[in-house]
Amino acid sequence: MASKGAGMSFSRKSYRLTSDAEKSRVTGIVQEKLLNDYLNRIFSSSDHVPPAATSRKPLNFQNLPEHLDQLLQVDNEEEESQGQVEGRLGPSTVVLDHTGGFEGLLLVDDDLLGVIGHSNFGTIRSTTCVYKGKWVYEVLISSQGLMQIGWCTISCRFNHEEG
Incomplete structure (x- = not known):
């Protein structure tokens, strides 16, 4: 009689523990995503366009001034058109x-x-x-x-x- 689990094999790779370098990379991605969401919520446009629609580049502290300049330019164009x-x-x-x-x-x-x-x-x-x-x-x-x-x-x- 064959056992139920016969014929299934799992690679060793599936069970290996993640290294510290991989943990920090994954944690960095999560932190980057959280920072992106946080900055987009704080520095969002007034018309509440979703952040994915405005820019494909994640928002962080390095490109925050560029993002703010872009938002201010859009606001100025809207004011001029409403003149x-x-x-x-x-x-x-x-x-x-x-x-x-x-x-x-x-x-x-x-x-x-x-x-x-x-x-x-x-x-x-x-x-x-x-x-x-x-x-x-x-x-x-x-x-x-x-x-x-x-x-x-x-x-x-x-x-x-x-x-």
């Missing part, structure tokens, strides 16, 4: 329009965010138009005399009486 809101025309960053629509002697800063008037009633427009809804703007006024801020239309004439 067109109903009731608003113009670029997403509002600056002073120094090419037209001004009156008087004005010195405009290089960044187009500041202006110094050297005449009695200097006037300048910005590069953005609003035509619908509620809008606010923020300015810093520094003057030794009379100064006005407000809204104007594209057909507004800038001269010493109007502006």
Whole structure:
């Protein structure tokens, strides 16, 4: 009578114990996977795209700055694409329009965010138009005399009486 286990043979390799080098390699893979999951959870994009869809390269401390730069770049592109809101025309960053629509002697800063008037009633427009809804703007006024801020239309004439 033959025994039940006859004909089955197991190789010695199946039963050998793992060496310390193999243990550390396996442990390193597990730790790398845990670190990847942890960093992707902490530094994930706002639209909650799964980490496998965003990058095939595992995230670790060496490539974390590159990953953060990529996330910030995507956020900046989204902000720029959302710049067109109903009731608003113009670029997403509002600056002073120094090419037209001004009156008087004005010195405009290089960044187009500041202006110094050297005449009695200097006037300048910005590069953005609003035509619908509620809008606010923020300015810093520094003057030794009379100064006005407000809204104007594209057909507004800038001269010493109007502006």
